[in-house]
Amino acid sequence: MMEGWLNKKQVGEYLGGKSPRTVDRWVAKRIIPQGKRFPSGLFWRKEIIDEWLGADQYATKCAKAIKLREATP
Secondary structure (H helix, E strand, O other): OOOOEEEHHHHHHHOOOOOHHHHHHHHHOOOOOOOEEEOOEEEEEHHHHHHHHHOHHHHHHHHHHHHHHHHOO
């Protein structure tokens, strides 16, 4: 296994149990950073995913979604 790299399934699990298909859709819509293609598939550095998760824009979207969810009776 490639140390420090996550495959599509691992990225989905790391992002809260998302399916590999969801990761595919996010890649196509450029929601998630582009991975690096190797002969065995698409991979992401864990540090890049962590950086993306910590980005202000993503954090703001998540905070808004949580507020909306909490406000719904």
